[in-house]
Amino acid sequence: MELKELYQEIILDHAKNPRNKGKCENYNHDAKAHNPLCGDKVHIYINLDNNKNIKGLSFEGEGCAISLASASILTDILKGKDLSFTKKIIEDFLNMLKTKSKITLNSLSEDQVTTINSLSGVQEFPMRIKCATMAWHTLLSAIENKNT
Numbered sequence: 707m708e709l710k711e712l713y714q715e716i717i718l719d720h721a722k723n724p725r726n727k728g729k730c731e732n733y734n735h736d737a738k739a740h741n742p743l744c745g746d747k748v749h750i751y752i753n754l755d756n757n758k759n760i761k762g763l764s765f766e767g768e769g770c771a772i773s774l775a776s777a778s779i780l781t782d783i784l785k786g787k788d789l790s791f792t793k794k795i796i797e798d799f800l801n802m803l804k805t806k807s808k809i810t811l812n813s814l815s816e817d818q819v820t821t822i823n824s825l826s827g828v829q830e831f832p833m834r835i836k837c838a839t840m841a842w843h844t845l846l847s848a849i850e851n852k853n854t
C-alpha cells in the first residue's frame with residue numbers, strides 16, 4: 707500500500723470512529739474553538755492531575771473528516787502523557803505543518819508517528835491546515851484555561 711493511501715485510511719478511520727469522544731470524567735480544563743472557513747467546531751476536555759499528567763483527554767466536535775480525525779488522533783496519542791511531553795508534541799506537530807516536514811520523534815511508537823504523519827497530507831492544501839491544527843491549538847488553550 708502506498709503511504710498516501712495508508713494516511714488516508716488512518717484519517718477516515720479516526721473520522722468515522724473518533725476516539726475519546728464526549729466529556730472525560732472529572733475534567734478540570736477545557737477550551738473550544740470554531741473554524742468559520744469550514745464550519746468545524748471542537749471542544750477539548752482535560753483531566754489534569756496534581757502531577758501534571760493528563761489523566762483524561764477527550765473532545766466533542768463536528769465538522770470535516772480532517773478536523774474530526776485530528777482531534778481524535780490528538781486525544782489518542784496524548785492521553786496519559788505529562789504536560790511537558792504534550793507541549794513538545796504539539797509544537798512538533800504545528801511545526802510539521804508549517805515547514806512541510808514529518809515528525810520523527812523517538813519518544814513515540816512507530817504506529818503513533820505514522821498516525822500523526824497521516825495529517826501531513828494537508829500541507830498541500832493551505833485551506834485545510836486550519837482543520838488539522840485547530841484541535842491542537844485548542845488543547846494548548848485548554849491547558850492554560852483552568853475550569854474551577
Ligand code: ZN
Nearest residue numbers: 744746770837
Ligand atoms: Zn474542516
